[in-house]
Amino acid sequence: MKILAVNAGSSSLKFQMYEMPEEKVLISGVFERIGIDNSFYTIKLNGEKIRKDVELSNHSVAVGFLTKELLENNIVDSLDEIKGVGHRVVQGADKFDRTVIVDENVEKMISDLSCLAPLHNPAALVGIKAFKEFMPNATHTAVFDTAFHQTMPEVAYMYALPYEWYKDYSVRKYGAHGTSHKYVSLRAREILGKDDSKIIVCHLGNGGSISAVVNGKCIDTSMGFTPNAGVIMGTRCGDIDASIIPYIMNVTGMNANDIDTAINKKSGLLGISGISSDSRDIEINAENGNKRCILAQEMFSRRVVEYIAKYYVLMGGADAICFTAGIGENSISTRKSIIDKLGVLGIKLDENANNIRGEEKLITTSDSKIPCYVIPTNEEVMIARDTYNLAMEEKNV
Ligand code: ADP
Numbered sequence: 001m002k003i004l005a006v007n008a009g010s011s012s013l014k015f016q017m018y019e020m021p022e023e024k025v026l027i028s029g030v031f032e033r034i035g036i037d038n039s040f041y042t043i044k045l046n047g048e049k050i051r052k053d054v055e056l057s058n059h060s061v062a063v064g065f066l067t068k069e070l071l072e073n074n075i076v077d078s079l080d081e082i083k084g085v086g087h088r089v090v091q092g093a094d095k096f097d098r099t100v101i102v103d104e105n106v107e108k109m110i111s112d113l114s115c116l117a118p119l120h121n122p123a124a125l126v127g128i129k130a131f132k133e134f135m136p137n138a139t140h141t142a143v144f145d146t147a148f149h150q151t152m153p154e155v156a157y158m159y160a161l162p163y164e165w166y167k168d169y170s171v172r173k174y175g176a177h178g179t180s181h182k183y184v185s186l187r188a189r190e191i192l193g194k195d196d197s198k199i200i201v202c203h204l205g206n207g208g209s210i211s212a213v214v215n216g217k218c219i220d221t222s223m224g225f226t227p228n229a230g231v232i233m234g235t236r237c238g239d240i241d242a243s244i245i246p247y248i249m250n251v252t253g254m255n256a257n258d259i260d261t262a263i264n265k266k267s268g269l270l271g272i273s274g275i276s277s278d279s280r281d282i283e284i285n286a287e288n289g290n291k292r293c294i295l296a297q298e299m300f301s302r303r304v305v306e307y308i309a310k311y312y313v314l315m316g317g318a319d320a321i322c323f324t325a326g327i328g329e330n331s332i333s334t335r336k337s338i339i340d341k342l343g344v345l346g347i348k349l350d351e352n353a354n355n356i357r358g359e360e361k362l363i364t365t366s367d368s369k370i371p372c373y374v375i376p377t378n379e380e381v382m383i384a385r386d387t388y389n390l391a392m393e394e395k396n397v
Helices: 059-072 104-115 120-134 147-151 163-169 178-192 244-252 256-265 268-273 279-287 291-315 325-330 332-340 379-396
Strands: 002-008 013-019 024-032 040-045 048-053 082-089 139-144 198-204 208-214 217-221 320-324 372-374
Touching (some): 002 120, 002 379, 013 379, 059 120, 082 120, 104 120, 139 379, 147 217, 178 208, 178 320, 178 379, 198 291, 217 291, 244 256, 279 291, 279 332, 291 332, 320 325, 325 332, 332 372
Parallel strands (some): 002 082, 320 372
Antiparallel strands (some): 002 013, 013 024, 024 040, 040 048, 208 217
8 A cells, every 4th residue: 555654844845656565665755945946856756866946845846756756757657556654643632532534623733833833834734735735635644753752741731820821821741742752752662672671762852752651651851842952953952941931031122023033933052063964064163172062962861860860760670772873873972972971870882883874773791781673663654554544444434
């Protein structure tokens, strides 16, 4: 069965087509700069990457090119062969604790939740509409970034703010990257060969979050009401003293939008280093002795360690610590800097094993009290699995 996994942003559209249940990737690609000038798309097929510069005035046009590629490359003979399309949706709040089939009511609920994800949810809806137009007979599903975190108990998701803010304005922790945390923790349980497990997942990319997963259920995560909580990220500050915000507004005259931009786009690794949000640039400049890049690196790994320590205590131990996403999978020095700070827990890095990028690997010594793994994330396959299961269910009804 052919299933498409789709991730629509405001100006981009990523896709991966699977043959399910074999989980074989048939074609993948990304449309960029949709609705902006110089738009283009790249597709990966048979190990080859092809780029095409085309005008992409909106998402519908992009899906049009996508369907053309699918047909011309004989991935499908007819679009009706595509039985399911899974759409990544950032914010499902407490309304969705799992993947669902998108009907009119679900579309409305995703739209209503846009107030909690003003950039992301509307983009997902645009994607859903565009694909429904071309593939009206397929089962369309919404896979929520927040769903995996819905098992968090109240004591983890509440903020110590006026209770009415929760009741009247839905202010609570929702988390994000849930699909990645779910995939990596599932994979870790497979590697460990046991279901009753305590796993810490460190998803460290441009955005970063850490989660504590007990017996397959998330009990806490570092992102909060929005993705700007927890660890230090490329351009986001993560946890800060909330009173800094009114203070800076008072002394500078900045308004809420200016502050939002500063804490989301100008902080994190970029804010501290003054050079870049990209951990590779930070690494190179730190090696060359740049003090602010060295500080950024140290702050980054220290904050990750703080969360690992917190979750270790909350879970009463840990069976595995996993690293994933751009930095977690590829930055040898960041992993070393984090793991070296965990010696008190009896964790010992295997420097040779750690010398890898982007592959699944145990990176601690055999006498390390807790094994640490690199596990490349795969959100797309999770989207495809859920969509395949729902498409099968719908077909049988
Ligand atoms: P996003 O959150 O945008 O999906 P990614 O998961 O792609 O982000 O991660 C991007 C981050 O991964 C960047 O900071 C980048 O520098 C880092 N990264 C990617 N490759 C490497 C590498 N080889 N070494 C160090 N860092 C890397």
